[in-house]
Amino acid sequence: MRKVMRGAFVIGRRDFSATVLSKTFLFFLFGPVFPLLFGIAFGGIVSGTVGQRDKTIVAVIAPEAEFVRLQAARERLAGAIDNERVLGLVRYAPEPDLAAQQQRLLTSGETQFRAVLTGLPDHPRLAGNIQPEGNTAKQLRLLLANAASGNAAEPQLEVTHIDERPGGTPRDQARTGQIAQTALFFFTLLLSTMLLSQLVEEKSNKIIEVVAAAVPIESLFIGKLFAMLAASLLGLIVWTACGAAVVASWTGLAALPPPATGWPTFLGLASVYFAMNYLLLGAVFLTIGAQAATVREVQTLSMPVTFGQMLVFGFAAAAVTAPGSGLALSAEVFPLSSPLAMVARAAQSPGIWPHVAAIAWQVLWVALILRLGARLFRKTVLKSGPTRRWMGLRRA
């Protein structure tokens, strides 16, 4: 193993230097601008789906009669405009400890309430992750005014902003997951196609003989994979810094929806999952690319490989809309979609141990794919090994 890693380091160091110190690396740094625009647009479509699923629902702690009046007002408003655009109401009977009840409803994982309304009819109070002049508060004021028919004075709604859970609302967290997933996908999409052509250089320059005689083929694969990971991380640092500057100057970093695990943990996990996503897809593409003899063959392979990546992304993106479902679990377990699905999970769910298990699972698969790739390379490209005979028989 020491020999494999030493060889990988020598190859990785050369590849990293050759990549980063070349003039074309500047173009590489500008590369994400265009697909990122596409990613934002595509992310918007999916987040629209997420938004539709997460219609704002307010828990109402009130006597039955008060709730019926409010619900009737809601129905009238829904009849006048689109039902989907009017917030939903769910009644709960008041309990002795109202504060505890309110807290429990806000943090409930089963029903995802944006806010809790109490104090009906005279002193309505709305508490939750909402803004005093936001859409939810405005709609409730309208409903309360409508429900209090006969009263000339519009009831004063007291709004209290609360961060109910560390990561904000499920909708916000899903959006954070989507953004992280899209970013990971596009960064990997940009970089993995580079790995397709990595071994073509060695093969066309005939250096492969020198390398194959000096170090195990696994070293070549690992070295190339990690060199490109290091180069891409360098690019990622530049892109992230630029992206953060743009976001900060546009809306302010605080406006970004907070993930369930909290920002420091989430960013740490996102970095790890980027590396794992890159290593997993990179190992697959390195293996596929190693079979190509010419640049033309690599170019031909690029399209199906990109489509494959799109499929994996679509699979992982679908999991965001159904956290905890069988689909989400499948996306988290399937090695190639696991990093994308898990980064979304980091945004939506606070647990850390599933990430430890997922990362170990992904590392195992990187090792397996690299091993397989190296064997395949020896067998098909270097034409190494004994000739296999089916069932030990050979025609005379």
Next chain:
Amino acid sequence: MLRQAQHERFQGDSAVEAIDLVKDFGATRAVDGVSLSVPSGSIYGLLGPNGAGKTTTLRMLLGIIDPSSGTRRILGRTKPIDAAEEVGYLPEERGLYPAMHARDAIAFMGALRGLPLKEARRRAELMLTEHDLGDWAKKPIRTLSKGMAQTVQLLGSIIHKPQLIVLDEPFSGLDAINQARLEELIRREAQNGATIIFSTHVIAHAERLCERIAIVAKGKVAFEGRVDDARARLRPIVRLRTRASDGPWRSAIPSDARLEGDHLIFELPESGPEPLLRALLDGDAGIEALAIERPGLHDAFVAIAGESAAAAMGEEKPQ
């Protein structure tokens, strides 16, 4: 010193041993039961025409490919990769990264074989200076001539002072001056204790350099042993020019003698040179010129590998 110590470990042993190596590429058998033994510290030639299986044999010995069957032992190790840090290799198809500087290319090959990069760079600069390429140390490979690039690759294959140096067609593409330099380098490395195996289809190089050879034809070893033993398979050749075209002396000349210009060419009879000389003198042959030549390796090769193999070998003339 290290190399000397390591060399002593294998003293008396074979640096390389191959037993019944077979390599099939699909239905084609490229190497068919090659067995050879390369003594430590020797210069060993692998002779054969193009397509004889020399490169495939070397690639199996180096572990680049695994044999379909058979065993190999390199510097005492059954897995060639375990000996990789003590082996240098110049492949037949030369290859370097075109954008890499000459010094860095050599250092990279050294680092692959376990040298620390700093030390590899120091040695690379020294070696380039020794080979009159000091001014090219920090120039990209793509700016070097073919001969220079070949020298760079050769230096890269010996930078780590390997115990075993494997050179596949090392003289191919070199001009006469560089061929002579390479021969000198091979001799020097052997004097320093390295074992050298090189393949060639130019017999003159093998004849000048090798103590032992293997003649490979059609994937099989047709001969393996000392160069002198290969030559000893043939009788010395007599080249004779006489004033008289006929006479009693003709009875001493073998019936299969052939005429090349005004010379008679024939194998020295088993009875040796004295009876022949006596017969020529007594028979009034009128000797104008007489030469008894030891057969060359080329002649031995023809006898061992056959005319067709020799014809294939003869495409490139030695410089």
